[in-house]
Amino acid sequence: xxxxxxxxEAAEKLLDASPDRDISTRxxxxxxxxxxxxxxxxxxxxxxxxxxxxxxxFDRYLATKRAAExxxxxxxxxxxxxxxxxxxxxxxxxxxxxxYSPSFVDVPSAxxxxxxxxxxxLVRCAAAGRLRIDAELAxxxxxxxxxxxxxSLVSQPGTYTDPDLSTRVRDAIHDSLLVxxxxxxxxxxxxxxxxxxxxxxxxxxxxxxxxxxQETQLLLKWLDGLAAPSSKRxx
Amino acid sequence: xxxxxxxxEAAEKLLDASPDRDISTRxxxxxxxxxxxxxxxxxxxxxxxxxxxxxxxFDRYLATKRAAExxxxxxxxxxxxxxxxxxxxxxxxxxxxxxYSPSFVDVPSAxxxxxxxxxxxLVRCAAAGRLRIDAELAxxxxxxxxxxxxxSLVSQPGTYTDPDLSTRVRDAIHDSLLVxxxxxxxxxxxxxxxxxxxxxxxxxxxxxxxxxxQETQLLLKWLDGLAAPSSKRxx
DNA sequence: GGTTTCTCGTAACGACGCTATGACGTACGT
DNA sequence: ACGTACGTCATAGCGTCGTTACGAGAAACC
Numbered sequence: 001x002x003x004x005x006x007x008x009e010a011a012e013k014l015l016d017a018s019p020d021r022d023i024s025t026r027x028x029x030x031x032x033x034x035x036x037x038x039x040x041x042x043x044x045x046x047x048x049x050x051x052x053x054x055x056x057x058f059d060r061y062l063a064t065k066r067a068a069e070x071x072x073x074x075x076x077x078x079x080x081x082x083x084x085x086x087x088x089x090x091x092x093x094x095x096x097x098x099x100y101s102p103s104f105v106d107v108p109s110a111x112x113x114x115x116x117x118x119x120x121x122l123v124r125c126a127a128a129g130r131l132r133i134d135a136e137l138a139x140x141x142x143x144x145x146x147x148x149x150x151x152s153l154v155s156q157p158g159t160y161t162d163p164d165l166s167t168r169v170r171d172a173i174h175d176s177l178l179v180x181x182x183x184x185x186x187x188x189x190x191x192x193x194x195x196x197x198x199x200x201x202x203x204x205x206x207x208x209x210x211x212x213x214q215e216t217q218l219l220l221k222w223l224d225g226l227a228a229p230s231s232k233r234x235x
Numbered sequence: 236x237x238x239x240x241x242x243x244e245a246a247e248k249l250l251d252a253s254p255d256r257d258i259s260t261r262x263x264x265x266x267x268x269x270x271x272x273x274x275x276x277x278x279x280x281x282x283x284x285x286x287x288x289x290x291x292x293f294d295r296y297l298a299t300k301r302a303a304e305x306x307x308x309x310x311x312x313x314x315x316x317x318x319x320x321x322x323x324x325x326x327x328x329x330x331x332x333x334x335y336s337p338s339f340v341d342v343p344s345a346x347x348x349x350x351x352x353x354x355x356x357l358v359r360c361a362a363a364g365r366l367r368i369d370a371e372l373a374x375x376x377x378x379x380x381x382x383x384x385x386x387s388l389v390s391q392p393g394t395y396t397d398p399d400l401s402t403r404v405r406d407a408i409h410d411s412l413l414v415x416x417x418x419x420x421x422x423x424x425x426x427x428x429x430x431x432x433x434x435x436x437x438x439x440x441x442x443x444x445x446x447x448x449q450e451t452q453l454l455l456k457w458l459d460g461l462a463a464p465s466s467k468r469x470x
Numbered sequence: 471g472g473t474t475t476c477t478c479g480t481a482a483c484g485a486c487g488c489t490a491t492g493a494c495g496t497a498c499g500t
Numbered sequence: 501a502c503g504t505a506c507g508t509c510a511t512a513g514c515g516t517c518g519t520t521a522c523g524a525g526a527a528a529c530c
Contacts, residue, residue: 020338035479036519046518100390101336103255107391115394140387140397141404148383154373155335156342159350162375169376169408176407187507211457222454223445260487270510271488281487 004042006032008056011049025049047104057095058110061088074124074224075178081121082146082170085114089150095223096154100147115143130178138177145173239277241267243291246284250329260284282339289337292330293345296323297352309359310413316356317381317405320349324385331389335382350378365413373412380408 010031014023025046029036043049059159065084071077089096099111122135122142149169154162162168209216245266249258260281264271271392278284300319306312324331334346357370357377366373384404397403444451 010302016290021339022338024516026516037478040519041478097336101386102390103257103338105254107394111391112394137397137400137403140395140400141407144384144387144395144400145380145408146383147387148381152379152382153335153384154344155337159342159347160375160379162372165372165375165379168372168411169380172376172408172411173380173404174311176403176410215457217453219457222450259485261485270488272509275488276509 003032003034003038003198005056007034007039007042007049008053010212011053012057012092012095015053016092016097019096019162021094021097050102050104051106051108054095054099054108055110057092057112058088058099058108061092062113070124074128075130075174077121078125078142078174081118082142082174083166085146086166089154093154096150100151104174115139118143125178130181132177132179141172141177145169216227238267238269240291242269242274242277243286243288246288247292247327247330250288250333251327253329256329256332264398276456285333285337285339286341286343289330289334289343290345292327293323293334293343296327297348305359309356309363310365310409312356313360313377314405314410316353316400317377317409319390320381321385321401326338328389331385335386350374353378360413365416367412367414376412377408380404 007028011023011028014027014031015021023038025036028049029039039049043052061084099108100110119135119139122131122138125131126135149166153165211219242263246258246263249262249266250256258303260271260274263284264274267273274284278287278460295317317420334343352372354374357373360366361370384401446454
């Protein structure tokens with residue numbers, strides 16, 4: 001019978017159901033069955049309620065995450081942290097938008113908490129000799145890119161269609177900040193075949209050639225296959 | 236005495252001055268000196284006005300950018316595009332938030348336009364042999380990271396204090412998508428088509444591919460034809 | 471049991487997005 | 501020249517919002 005928790009959950013439910021991602025204080029009060037002054041005694045004002053919703057959702061999410069976090073491989077934890085960030089955004093799009101693009105001035109404390117946890121993982125990476133730069137600088141770069149990927153996926157799902165978008169951006173950022181485990185580490189092999197195929201395809205699409213139309217189409221099809229031998233592009 | 240333009244500029248000014256980044260239709264109408272029905276005849280509703288503000292600000296910004304864009308070095312254009320994106324966000328924080336984290340359902344067309352321009356630059360990079368993957372996939376990754384950096388800088392300037400944040404994330408993403416200049420990039424200026432065809436033919440003769448034997452032979456024959464300088468050359 | 475205090479629902483206030491109505495000016499027909 | 505039809509736009513209003521003053525009812529204390 002915790003009224004505060006009831007209101008938080010009602011607000012989150014209404015928020016996810018709302019098309020314009022906004023709610024009215026009246027709807028929240030009516031859903032719980034309390035009067036309007038109750039809301040203002042508990043949360044101060046509407047922004048306080050929304051901030052509390054963000055903190056509540058994020059805290060509950062972190063509870064399941066914090067239990068298994070400190071593993072032996074800090075780099076694996078780093079990547080897992082990125083993925084859980086994106087998963088949280090997909091699971092609670094409205095809450096995520098309030099978290100990282102709030103309409104009020106003060107950023108919810110959950111955002112600060114998330115950055116703090118990221119910095120802790122990075123400190124462990126540094127202790128393991130895997131971090132190339134200062135943990136605070138690395139945390140800012142990773143978090144900024146992570147927010148961008150998550151926000152793009154939740155606010156423009158029709159535009160950002162690449163299923164590997166998150167992991168690819170993640171690895172690009174991480175690779176720029178971490179030192180490889182060994183010298184034989186996969187030094188980004190500049191595979192000449194896909195590169196050459198991509199370039200020829202690009203040129204073929206922009207310049208006239210001596211080939212016929214069907215020949216060009218078949219050639220382009222082959223080139224696409226040569227450029228992406230292991231994965232398929234989204235249509 | 237263009238009322239529509241007056242209202243757009245008044246709305247933008249009020250938007251930047253507002254602490255909670257919201258405006259009232261009444262304030263916009265009063266600032267221009269027109270009645271409320273004028274706004275609804277010009278923009279439909281409040282969302283229409285805000286969408287128009289976004290498109291107007293972005294179009295005016297692109298006008299100064301499009302003039303000097305197509306340079307000889309597409310990679311330099313790519314990096315400049317990232318920087319102008321961040322600069323636009325810093326110059327118009329309220330408009331930028333509406334653009335990439337809108338409160339209404341449909342994303343403003345300016346966001347689509349920005350992604351389209353990015354893809355065009357990437358196609359030019361691919362034609363120069365500098366792009367490692369498909370232009371569409373690369374555009375999504377770059378744009379997602381770019382949005383994250385810009386939105387973090389404008390919505391949490393107190394948290395993201397690293398002055399090099401933007402350029403560092405930019406270079407990390409770009410390095411993961413581009414091939415270095417010296418490696419296997421033939422000179423674009425002279426004859427891109429024969430060069431690309433020759434390079435691919437050389438690679439095909441030294442590496443196993445996913446194509447069958449007959450296909451490879453036919454492809455090599457075509458490539459020899461494309462590489463031969465007997466075909467028409469641009470004056 | 472009477473008084474005080476605490477709690478919380480009712481009702482109201484100002485501001486909002488949006489729209490119906492009517493006044494005003496203009497162009498046209500006779 | 502004068503009446504009429506038409507387009508234009510401000511006034512005024514409706515319903516809803518966030519927020520708060522007020523009063524009723526319950527509980528606690530002397």
